[in-house]
Amino acid sequence: MGYGLYLYGILPAxxxxEPRLQGLDQQPVxxxxxxxxxFLYSEAQQERYLASRRNLLDxxxxxxxxxxxxxxxLLPLQFGLIIEDWETVATQLTIPHHDPLNHLLQKLAGHREVGVKIFWDPAAELQMLMEENQSLKAERDQLEGKNLSMDQVVRIGQSIEQAIQNRQDNIIQAFRTQLNPVAIEVVENAPLTETMIYNAAYLxxxxAEAEVSDRIDALDQQFGGRLRIRYNNFTAPFNFARLDQL
Structure with a gap:
């Protein structure tokens, strides 16, 4: 059996x-x-698979x-899972976790995952904030060419930081208000970059995907091109089927 069996996911019986698909290392699934x-599987051709972009995509x-x-x-399994034999799967997974696995499959039945990542331009947002809030702009302008106490510098900086955070919170809340009611479940993940302000997955x-897409288009128009929205309209439901939650 070489290096064992590489597992992709679980379907209900x-x-x-047999699927006519190719998996990692172009092996038949x-x-x-x-x-x-x-279980979806292919013959593993390596002892361990690196989490390269190509392997992850495959x-x-x-x-x-x-x-x-x-x-x-479909219940997706984490990348890189290789087992020696099916007895190992039974003793370590299907027997001890039979009911939780069934529960996850029931939850995922007839559902799909979509993802939304929101990016903004911090410098542009700061400029808009200053134009919209003249009193805050005046406070900031005091920083230029004057000897200010440390307390004054900190206070002005905190005021600007809080105002920027409020702008970010208002954007996020608008997306929650429009998208959360369509979802069965929502997972909010940590932003991946400094310019990303929201990173969410929806089951x-x-x-219902067309409705979600229309709502995202409407949000894009609402914010007048201020945001860059990356919308993934189809993916396996990794965020809602994590084995560490069993």
Missing amino acids: PVPR HVHTIEDFV HERVLEQMMHAGYRT IPWD
Whole structure:
């Protein structure tokens, strides 16, 4: 069996046919059933897979292609999971976690994950803030060419920081107000860059994506091009099926 079996995800039984897909290292993807669960796997060609962009995309592509093929209930497994044999899977996963796995599959049934990342230009936002708040601008201008006490510098800096935070909070709340009601569940992740102010994943009904897309377009127009919105309208539901939550 070489290096073992590389696992991609779990489907509820039964799966009527073998998928015609290629996984990591261009290996054919197969299915194996253990009780109520069908595992997507391929023969591992390496002892350990590095989390390179190519490998990550190959892992995700298998899951997304299965979902596009009509298997709308899919529990993705974390990248890099290699097992020696199916007995290991049974003793370490399906037997001790049988009910939680079934619960996750039931939650994911008929749902898909979409993601929203919001970016802004901090310098442009600061400039707009100053134009909209002349009293704060006047306080800031005092910093130029004058000897201010440390307390004055700190106070003005804190006022500006709080005003910028309020602008950011207002944007985030607008997205929550419009998108959260469509979602079954929402996960807010930490921003990945200094210019990213919001990073959220939504578990939505499969056929609700068009509505989410329309709402995001409306939000983009509402903020008049101030934001750069990255919208991923389809992905395997990693944020809502984490094994560490079992």
